[in-house]
Amino acid sequence: MSIQLKATIMMIGVNMFWGLSYVFMKMGLGSLGAFNIIALRCLIAFFIAGILFRKQVVNINIKTLTSSFVLGVLLFSVFTLVTFGVSITSASKAGFLLSLTVVFVPLLHSLLKRSLPSWTVGTGVMITLIGIGVLTLKSSLTIHLGDLLCIGSALSYAVHILFTGRAAKEGNPITLGILQLGFAGTIALVCSMLFEQPSLPATSDAWIAILGLGIFCSAIGFICQAIAQQHTSPTHTGLIFATEPIFAALFAVLFWGESFTSRDFAGSSLILCGILLAQLDQKRLFNAKFAHRFFYRQSETK
Numbered sequence: 001m002s003i004q005l006k007a008t009i010m011m012i013g014v015n016m017f018w019g020l021s022y023v024f025m026k027m028g029l030g031s032l033g034a035f036n037i038i039a040l041r042c043l044i045a046f047f048i049a050g051i052l053f054r055k056q057v058v059n060i061n062i063k064t065l066t067s068s069f070v071l072g073v074l075l076f077s078v079f080t081l082v083t084f085g086v087s088i089t090s091a092s093k094a095g096f097l098l099s100l101t102v103v104f105v106p107l108l109h110s111l112l113k114r115s116l117p118s119w120t121v122g123t124g125v126m127i128t129l130i131g132i133g134v135l136t137l138k139s140s141l142t143i144h145l146g147d148l149l150c151i152g153s154a155l156s157y158a159v160h161i162l163f164t165g166r167a168a169k170e171g172n173p174i175t176l177g178i179l180q181l182g183f184a185g186t187i188a189l190v191c192s193m194l195f196e197q198p199s200l201p202a203t204s205d206a207w208i209a210i211l212g213l214g215i216f217c218s219a220i221g222f223i224c225q226a227i228a229q230q231h232t233s234p235t236h237t238g239l240i241f242a243t244e245p246i247f248a249a250l251f252a253v254l255f256w257g258e259s260f261t262s263r264d265f266a267g268s269s270l271i272l273c274g275i276l277l278a279q280l281d282q283k284r285l286f287n288a289k290f291a292h293r294f295f296y297r298q299s300e301t302k
Contacts, residue, residue, distance in 0.1 A: 019247025044214030072183025089146025095248025135267025
């Protein structure tokens with residue numbers, strides 16, 4: 001088996017974990033508060049990554065700490081929006097809506113550069129918007145709050161990606177990835193103390209959810225991603241990332257008993273087509289995206 005094939009299989013496995021993360025969030029929300037879940041998943045991943053890459057976090061300067069804090073705040077907003085979104089919408093919808101990040105990144109990049117997006121991005125955005133309408137709009141032409149939160153999470157994630165691309169040029173991306181998890185987890189813990197009653201999981205389902213999110217979807221997932229990306233191209237990796245919402249929908253149907261109607265299928269297919277089309281213009285942007293995603297999804301976000 002070639003190294004390229006091994007890397008591809010590893011990346012597919014990572015996307016399976018991220019697709020499963022939406023089901024884990026649903027499971028955890030049955031007995032834990034949203035901020036509590038975010039705090040536990042981030043801090044578990046932070047300690048695991050910190051132990052494995054302890055040499056990377058020995059020498060830290062003020063600039064790295066500042067950048068990591070900003071990234072941690074953005075990461076906290078991403079997790080907060082998607083976790084609350086998943087609590088009031090389906091896991092399958094959340095997976096497809098969070099993948100809109102792939103469209104938002106080149107769109108925001110064009111806005112920052114004050115230039116028009118390429119035709120591939122523009123067409124991809126139009127197709128994606130149609131898909132969002134088919135997937136989320138009700139008969140009264142209103143969008144469910146949970147869907148809006150997931151779209152907001154995707155937009156926050158896109159901002160996070162662009163900021164990471166800038167910060168990674170001036171610091172070690174692994175160090176940034178580890179520290180941002182610590183900051184995001186700490187902020188979530190404070191919010192949990194203020195608005196919830198923080199606690200450790202009390203049921204087997206809650207333990208499975210938290211350990212799955214913290215160990216498999218965050219720590220192991222991003223470590224494997226970093227290893228696999230050394231042996232494959234950014235464009236190839238980006239196309240594999242497009243399988244995440246498919247896994248999210250599959251696991252939501254299999255393990256959570258969610259229904260997936262013909263309308264859901266049509267809307268999701270349009271979103272996926274728009275994302276794949278936007279991918280064609282992102283080869284230069286994926287390097288920044290992958291550097292920052294070393295220790296993060298919605299979805300997980302991912």
